[in-house]
Amino acid sequence: MAMLSDISPKGRGDRRPPTQIELKLRRKARVSATIRYGLLTLIGLLMVYPLIWLIGASFKTNAEMFTSPSFWPNEPTVQGYIDGWKTSTPYTFGKFFLNSLWIIIPKVIGTAISCTLVAYGFARFEFPFKKFLFASVIATLLLPNVVTRIPQYLLFRDIGWLDSFLPLWVPSAMAGDAFFVFMIVQFLRAIPRDMEEAARVDGATTLQTLVYIVVPMLTPALISVCLFQFMWTMNDFLGPLIYVSSVEKYPVSLALKLSIDTTEAFAWNQILAMSVLALAPSLTVFFLAQKYFIEGISAGGVKG
Amino acid sequence: MAQLQLRSVEKTYGNGFKAVHGINLDVKEGEFMVLVGPSGCAKSTTLRMIAGLETITGGEIRIGDQVVNDLVPGKRGIAMVFQNYALYPHMKVRRNLSFGLKLKRIPKDKIEEATQEVSSILEIEQLLERLPKQLSGGQAQRVALGRALIKHPEVFLFDEPLSNLDAKLRASMRVRITDLHKRLRNEGRPATVVYVTHDQVEAMTMGDRICVMKDGHIMQVDDPATLYERPANDFVAGFIGMPEMNLVPCALSRNGGLPVLSAGSQQITVGDGLADRLKAEDGKVTLGIRPQHLSVVPAGTDGAFNGTITNLEFMGHEVNLHADVDGAAFVAVVPSEDFDNNLKRGDKVGLRPDGRRIHIFDAASGANISLS
Ligand SMILES: Nc1ncnc2c1ncn2[C@@H]1O[C@H](COP(=O)(O)OP(=O)(O)OP(=O)(O)O)[C@@H](O)[C@H]1O
Ligand SMILES: [Mg+2]
Numbered sequence: 001m002a003m004l005s006d007i008s009p010k011g012r013g014d015r016r017p018p019t020q021i022e023l024k025l026r027r028k029a030r031v032s033a034t035i036r037y038g039l040l041t042l043i044g045l046l047m048v049y050p051l052i053w054l055i056g057a058s059f060k061t062n063a064e065m066f067t068s069p070s071f072w073p074n075e076p077t078v079q080g081y082i083d084g085w086k087t088s089t090p091y092t093f094g095k096f097f098l099n100s101l102w103i104i105i106p107k108v109i110g111t112a113i114s115c116t117l118v119a120y121g122f123a124r125f126e127f128p129f130k131k132f133l134f135a136s137v138i139a140t141l142l143l144p145n146v147v148t149r150i151p152q153y154l155l156f157r158d159i160g161w162l163d164s165f166l167p168l169w170v171p172s173a174m175a176g177d178a179f180f181v182f183m184i185v186q187f188l189r190a191i192p193r194d195m196e197e198a199a200r201v202d203g204a205t206t207l208q209t210l211v212y213i214v215v216p217m218l219t220p221a222l223i224s225v226c227l228f229q230f231m232w233t234m235n236d237f238l239g240p241l242i243y244v245s246s247v248e249k250y251p252v253s254l255a256l257k258l259s260i261d262t263t264e265a266f267a268w269n270q271i272l273a274m275s276v277l278a279l280a281p282s283l284t285v286f287f288l289a290q291k292y293f294i295e296g297i298s299a300g301g302v303k304g
Numbered sequence: 305m306a307q308l309q310l311r312s313v314e315k316t317y318g319n320g321f322k323a324v325h326g327i328n329l330d331v332k333e334g335e336f337m338v339l340v341g342p343s344g345c346a347k348s349t350t351l352r353m354i355a356g357l358e359t360i361t362g363g364e365i366r367i368g369d370q371v372v373n374d375l376v377p378g379k380r381g382i383a384m385v386f387q388n389y390a391l392y393p394h395m396k397v398r399r400n401l402s403f404g405l406k407l408k409r410i411p412k413d414k415i416e417e418a419t420q421e422v423s424s425i426l427e428i429e430q431l432l433e434r435l436p437k438q439l440s441g442g443q444a445q446r447v448a449l450g451r452a453l454i455k456h457p458e459v460f461l462f463d464e465p466l467s468n469l470d471a472k473l474r475a476s477m478r479v480r481i482t483d484l485h486k487r488l489r490n491e492g493r494p495a496t497v498v499y500v501t502h503d504q505v506e507a508m509t510m511g512d513r514i515c516v517m518k519d520g521h522i523m524q525v526d527d528p529a530t531l532y533e534r535p536a537n538d539f540v541a542g543f544i545g546m547p548e549m550n551l552v553p554c555a556l557s558r559n560g561g562l563p564v565l566s567a568g569s570q571q572i573t574v575g576d577g578l579a580d581r582l583k584a585e586d587g588k589v590t591l592g593i594r595p596q597h598l599s600v601v602p603a604g605t606d607g608a609f610n611g612t613i614t615n616l617e618f619m620g621h622e623v624n625l626h627a628d629v630d631g632a633a634f635v636a637v638v639p640s641e642d643f644d645n646n647l648k649r650g651d652k653v654g655l656r657p658d659g660r661r662i663h664i665f666d667a668a669s670g671a672n673i674s675l676s
Contacts, residue, residue: 203378
């Protein structure tokens with residue numbers, strides 16, 4: 001597009017008809033743009049096709065599901081949503097959504113607070129064994145999750161936390177997610193210390209400096225941390241599967257699986273309908289906070 | 305009440321680097337003390353130790369009658385202005401100004417009053433509702449100044465506050481700060497100031513006294529005129545003054561009681577009472593003479609070094625004449641009206657130092673051995 005306007009003079013009074021070469025160049029630019037955008041659209045469509053199919057199929061009847069390959073339902077129906085919401089358990093899907101929220105919200109808050117505290121400590125203070133400690137935090141990032149599953153399970157069993165949300169909350173509330181600590185540390189390193197020093201000269205304590213000065217400057221990073229944690233927890237299947245055993249405490253991810261287990265002839269339309277609902281919160285939150293999210297992960301973007 | 309004293313203050317950084325070597329400094333109440341020195345001489349380190357932003361690894365700092373070694377910055381009765389302003393980016397100017405007072409739980413109406421007063425002094429009233437990123441450099445620096453002023457600190461600390469401003473703004477801020485200092489003094493609440501700069505114009509024009517530092521040592525502390533006329537050593541002599549003082553290695557000998565200076569193959573005998581001032585045996589010395597105190601005379605004149613002109617810089621009201629004397633580079637500054645316009649590059653000239661203005665420094669220690 002830029003090329004087009006470069007070639008054709010934009011002068012208001014300039015009514016000179018375009019020359020042969022100009023016309024040719026313009027046509028060339030238009031063709032090349034069409035090809036580029038066409039290709040992009042095609043690949044983009046290919047990538048979201050499963051999602052489109054999912055949404056379309058959730059409005060189909062169970063019988064139609066595998067008979068027609070098109071994603072467009074022949075006789076659109078919301079029966080899948082109605083039946084799916086009821087579930088085969090004594091609870092509606094609403095209960096599972098509440099459970100998910102009840103897991104997510106304390107976890108996100110705990111993560112934000114604990115990771116900020118830990119990252120602030122690593123980024124701004126000198127203390128013995130700091131290098132070693134930071135290295136171990138980063139090392140846990142590289143450690144495969146499965147390695148710690150069993151000892152962790154045994155630990156929580158001995159404390160008596162099984163079938164509660166505590167095993168899901170507590171590790172995060174104690175900055176267990178090394179990735180977030182690392183992310184905030186990197187973000188903090190890019191922020192000059194002058195402001196914090198000015199606050200100390202102004203008489204702020206360490207905690208006041210953190211709350212009044214550092215946290216506001218960290219906002220973009222914190223928003224991304226919360227978003228990541230929200231989405232990961234919403235989609236987390238293994239955690240609840242291991243620690244939560246009674247159906248009344250199931251989050252959405254487990255409840256979806258539940259409907260597959262209990263129905264002999266799988267009611268696919270119900271499963272797909274509930275999957276669409278399960279996707280909705282993450283997608284909504286992501287699009288609402290997209291601006292901050294991108295700001296946060298392209299870390300260091302703080303203007304002095 | 306708020307004099308500031310540094311007693312054998314030392315600083316060794318965590319990596320083992322010793323930045324400050326036991327310095328002693330007394331800043332009187334209400335005094336404007338400037339710290340100058342080349343980059344890396346530990347001016348900022350010293351200032352940050354006074355502020356409490358950097359720990360002290362030896363010695364003692366007193367503000368008023370109190371040893372503040374272990375006090376946090378907020379309890380030292382200081383305010384600091386940073387080179388990069390360091391305004392809180394997410395707070396409006398008004399909150400930037402009042403943040404410190406709020407932390408001290410000063411009543412709202414008092415804060416409001418103080419904000420009004422400070423913003424009218426610094427002419428930032430119309431900026432109060434802006435965010436720092438909506439300010440120009442000069443405005444931001446005025447806000448930073450206001451943030452320090454509003455606290456009525458016992459000691460003001462400045463770390464190169466003007467170095468991010470353009471030359472014109474710098475000149476006007478310079479005047480503003482010195483005016484402010486005078487004004488506080490006249491209002492009966494004198495402010496003790498420690499001002500770090502590497503700009504000697506700032507140092508000479510603003511300071512009541514100047515502390516010249518080098519590599520973590522204090523070289524000399526004196527008022528600007530004394531520093532200029534009676535430098536304690538060759539470092540101070542070379543650091544203060546524009547263009548730099550000519551410092552030339554010489555051999556000192558006597559001829560019938562009069563000192564004789566030999567540079568390369570040339571010798572000059574200096575009268576004008578230099579002999580009475582000299583506190584040294586004959587030997588290796590450094591001759592120091594300011595470019596303004598060298599007169600240009602015909603080559604071969606008595607008491608003058610003979611040199612070849614290597615460059616001429618016409619500055620308008622004066623001319624800088626660069627000359628080579630047996631391998632030693634000399635600069636002389638001549639008022640334009642006294643300058644012989646026929647002189648050009650490559651010409652031979654004589655350069656005669658004014659004997660009353662000559663400084664002789666010991667070659668080994670650098671100490672000035674010609675102070676009367
Ligand atoms: N955190 C630190 N760790 C180790 N050495 C340091 C540290 N900060 C400063 N230094 C060293 O201490 C010396 C003094 O530094 P300082 O910042 O006080 O210099 P300065 O006089 O303010 O210089 P400038 O005019 O460039 O600001 C320098 O050699 C510097 O490399
Ligand atoms: Mg400095």
